[in-house]
Amino acid sequence: xxxxxxxxxxxxxxxxxxxxxxxxxxxxxxxxxxxxxxxxxxxxxxxxxxxxxxxxxxxxxxxxxxxxxxxxxxxxxxxxxxxxxxxxxxxxxxxxxxxxxxxxxxxxxxxxxxxxxxxxxxxxxxxxxxxxxxxxxxxxxxxxxxxxxxxxxxxxxxxxxxxxxxxxxxxxxxxxxxxxxxxxxxxxxxxxxxxxxxxxxxxxxxxxxxxxxxxxxxxxxxxxxxxxxxxxxxxxxxxxxxxxxxxxxxxxxxxxxxxxxxxxxxxxxxxxxxxxxxxxxxxxx
Amino acid sequence: xxxxxxxxxxxxxxxxxxxxxxxxxxxxxxxxxxxxxxxxxxxxxxxxxxxxxxxxxxxxxxxxxxxxxxxxxxxxxxxxxxxxxxxxxxxxxxxxxxxxxxxxxxxxxxxxxxxxxxxxxxxxxxxxxxxxxxxxxxxxxxxxxxxxxxxxxxxxxxxxxxxxxxxxxxxxxxxxxxxxxxxxxxxxxxxxxxxxxxxxxxxxxxxxxxxxxxxxxxxxxxxxxxxxxxxxxxxxxxxxxxxxxxxxxxxxxxxxxxxxxxxxxxxxxxxxxxxxxxxxxxxxxxxxxxxxxxxxxxxxxxxxxxxxxxxxxxxxxxxx
Numbered sequence: 001x002x003x004x005x006x007x008x009x010x011x012x013x014x015x016x017x018x019x020x021x022x023x024x025x026x027x028x029x030x031x032x033x034x035x036x037x038x039x040x041x042x043x044x045x046x047x048x049x050x051x052x053x054x055x056x057x058x059x060x061x062x063x064x065x066x067x068x069x070x071x072x073x074x075x076x077x078x079x080x081x082x083x084x085x086x087x088x089x090x091x092x093x094x095x096x097x098x099x100x101x102x103x104x105x106x107x108x109x110x111x112x113x114x115x116x117x118x119x120x121x122x123x124x125x126x127x128x129x130x131x132x133x134x135x136x137x138x139x140x141x142x143x144x145x146x147x148x149x150x151x152x153x154x155x156x157x158x159x160x161x162x163x164x165x166x167x168x169x170x171x172x173x174x175x176x177x178x179x180x181x182x183x184x185x186x187x188x189x190x191x192x193x194x195x196x197x198x199x200x201x202x203x204x205x206x207x208x209x210x211x212x213x214x215x216x217x218x219x220x221x222x223x224x225x226x227x228x229x230x231x232x233x234x235x236x237x238x239x240x241x242x243x244x245x246x247x248x249x250x251x252x253x254x255x256x257x258x259x260x261x262x263x264x265x266x267x268x269x270x271x272x273x274x275x276x277x278x279x280x281x282x283x284x285x
Numbered sequence: 286x287x288x289x290x291x292x293x294x295x296x297x298x299x300x301x302x303x304x305x306x307x308x309x310x311x312x313x314x315x316x317x318x319x320x321x322x323x324x325x326x327x328x329x330x331x332x333x334x335x336x337x338x339x340x341x342x343x344x345x346x347x348x349x350x351x352x353x354x355x356x357x358x359x360x361x362x363x364x365x366x367x368x369x370x371x372x373x374x375x376x377x378x379x380x381x382x383x384x385x386x387x388x389x390x391x392x393x394x395x396x397x398x399x400x401x402x403x404x405x406x407x408x409x410x411x412x413x414x415x416x417x418x419x420x421x422x423x424x425x426x427x428x429x430x431x432x433x434x435x436x437x438x439x440x441x442x443x444x445x446x447x448x449x450x451x452x453x454x455x456x457x458x459x460x461x462x463x464x465x466x467x468x469x470x471x472x473x474x475x476x477x478x479x480x481x482x483x484x485x486x487x488x489x490x491x492x493x494x495x496x497x498x499x500x501x502x503x504x505x506x507x508x509x510x511x512x513x514x515x516x517x518x519x520x521x522x523x524x525x526x527x528x529x530x531x532x533x534x535x536x537x538x539x540x541x542x543x544x545x546x547x548x549x550x551x552x553x554x555x556x557x558x559x560x561x562x563x564x565x566x567x568x569x570x571x572x573x574x575x576x577x578x579x580x581x582x583x584x585x586x587x588x589x590x591x592x593x594x595x596x597x598x599x600x601x602x603x604x605x
Contacts, residue, residue: 022411029403030417036478037423039446040435055449100328109321115329117597122336124593126539128560129582132567133339136346136575139357156335163328188320217428219542224568235430239546242434249438256431263426271419 067250101166400484491525
């Protein structure tokens, strides 16, 4: 007993020390990885006359809010447009993908396999090609420079993902629940609306969060389909800044900081949904 | 599709395709079949109107000689494969193809290696490991315009922090974004930064599924950490690795935003890929060349589909 005690203590202290070592190493790696994010914030707080200083200030020693004042003065309408377009995209995506996911998972229609395959493949189409096609279609349909067109285009980023998430999640809903609902005289729509959809809340949250983030972040469709629109999203607000006054990098990166807020909120508030969304299906648990 | 990562970041941004085993078609009572059709109808209409039709228009664009006037009013002349001949004989085509290959393979190799190292590192639980791993997701979640403009300023030749660092240690300071030698490297660095989290998350969840018993047994037998990784972890992780790489391939072929925002494919096409060249032809110049732009886009779609089919085939095989 007395002989074993010292060895176990030393083993556990060694393990503890290794754990601390790993934490230190992990913190250093994370700091390196997040340096660009820090740099964005640092530059956004740098006053204009120190912007071209060489070497640049590593810390905001002379913090200035002039960049953020410019954001507030210029970017309000862009932020509002992004918010409205992203929310509308979420609604459209849910309307299309939730019923389809339910049908694929629970109603076993003919051609379900083929349809799932088409949905999978449609995710792989490069956005540039879709953008060009939408430009041609919207030009003739009068949807160019129209927020409705942008919502439709943005939703194509998310609908296949939505269908696959809903269908994967809803196939986990026990058939007995469906049967019981039918016994009680509920039709298919009621079963979907009152029973399957409420228990699929997690899937709906995941789909909504990612759809919002993708629509909020979209640059390609906005730059192609809303070039002369009265309603332009924040991604174009930043892009125009870069093009017009490429010296105001504090304003450019202050806008970037503001545009990152939804991603930050998502990470803090819904981290488990994020990981679920990334790994969804790509790896089998 | 945004990029991306999806995981996403467009993936780089990704909408991760989910693993849905196709439900087996089974004969049902008639009303239920109607119900299924009604629930699927919006999706089918949506796919036809907002996927198939734009893609069809794109094919049509590539087979006609479109001008700005005929683009609006119709009546463009049918020219068969003329647009394809034009782009294939353009010297930029070979450049764009080569850059696409370098950009894609370079991104995949570095992202995967770093992602694997980090996944193994984080697979041991230590204090703060969950929090730090979550923070690693940040680059993937940021809008691409945010990360691209931040990197553009960091890599600025005169005032960028990267060159300040290189100067401090006495290394040469390249004009990252304005020199044809370095522009492709510059966009590659930014894309790798965005793609590492995606690889980390997928590989980490793959590692969670591997039982720790095998590793512990090997450790008792005296196998070192590298030996255990080389002979146990890595072989067991092969299916997940393949899926990660193939998904990465599909996403990286699509990358557009990062390159367009940082360099617009320039200077003088030195960082252009098939995706950015296609866009450049259609929307980048004073006179839009919709036909050739669509032709390049359709060539890219063939490559993307081949990568996609490879992924789906592998995924199905891994399931069995």
